[in-house]
Amino acid sequence: MVRLLKGLRHMNAHGKDLYPDVTASGDLASAMRKEAQLRGCDIGLERWASDVISIQTVRGYLSVATATEKRLFRLSVDIPGFIWEIGETEDLGLLVEAVAAWREGLSLDGLAARFEFMELDTFAGALESGEPTSLQWTGLLSSEFHRKQWALLRRLHADEVLQHMFPTITHGAVRLRVEPMDARSRQVLVTEETGERYEVMRVGVPEAVWTEVPAADLIAYLRTALTEE
Incomplete structure (x- = not known):
């Protein structure tokens, strides 16, 4: 029943499951862990995480959320009082690789070059300007x-x-x-x-x-x- 209810949350207005990979895994965290294992990535996701994704890194907390109107994984970085949306993609595997690269300390320029879905200009500008x-x-x-x-x-x-x-x-x-x-x-x-x-x-x-x-x-x-x- 729990998995069924989670699956219903992933349906759009036409009854199509936008996130069959997430539904099959049980929740977003499990789906991310599966993708990370397939790619040999370390995303630092806590064991207790399920649908609420918050990953601590040296550059703030990375948050992942799903859109409801269409398939999109939205990536944000949080520090107290501020939330920057830094990209969105349909590809969960690509998102997982981006999270791992962020945690590993890849430069903002390197991230933007490697992951085209990431939008870091505003974020980088805010950091550089203090x-x-x-x-x-x-x-x-x-x-x-x-x-x-x-x-x-x-x-x-x-x-x-x-x-x-x-x-x-x-x-x-x-x-x-x-x-x-x-x-x-x-x-x-x-x-x-x-x-x-x-x-x-x-x-x-x-x-x-x-x-x-x-x-x-x-x-x-x-x-x-x-x-x-």
Whole structure:
């Protein structure tokens, strides 16, 4: 019954199954894993994934979705607050190869040359111009949802070094990351306990713990944590 319901979701208005390969495999993730195995590709798809595809890479999360009006596999890259659609294709095997190449670190120029369905001009331009970081700061500083963090965000953004770090909010803490597209990039978490006391965690270092930092030392401490070897 479950497979039948999934198959019905792949039907178009005329009752034609647009994705017989996906229906036969049971779900989109299984179909992608099968194609990857046939091509000797590593796509890094988690075991629990089924119809929701989100693959972590050093250049954001790759997402795959299917169209409903016609057969199309749509590929997007996500970072907090931004989603770029970077191509769509009817060929699941080609899509799987593109995902593997992306994960392996093939350059954007190399990806565009090898996979004609990929449209990377806007995405590349945003990265080169630093737009993701500046837009993310603007978004957080104007978001009512993050009003509690506004004072801390303004304090951090006022610094000429820290304003170039990519900010996100994680469980109420401000996260600053050096490289916006790299989840493994050097990063810190900052919380404001009072106006004169902060706690900072250097994410990814051995035995990372929260460290109390006085207000007068906060900016220097964060600069050191994010920029010095």
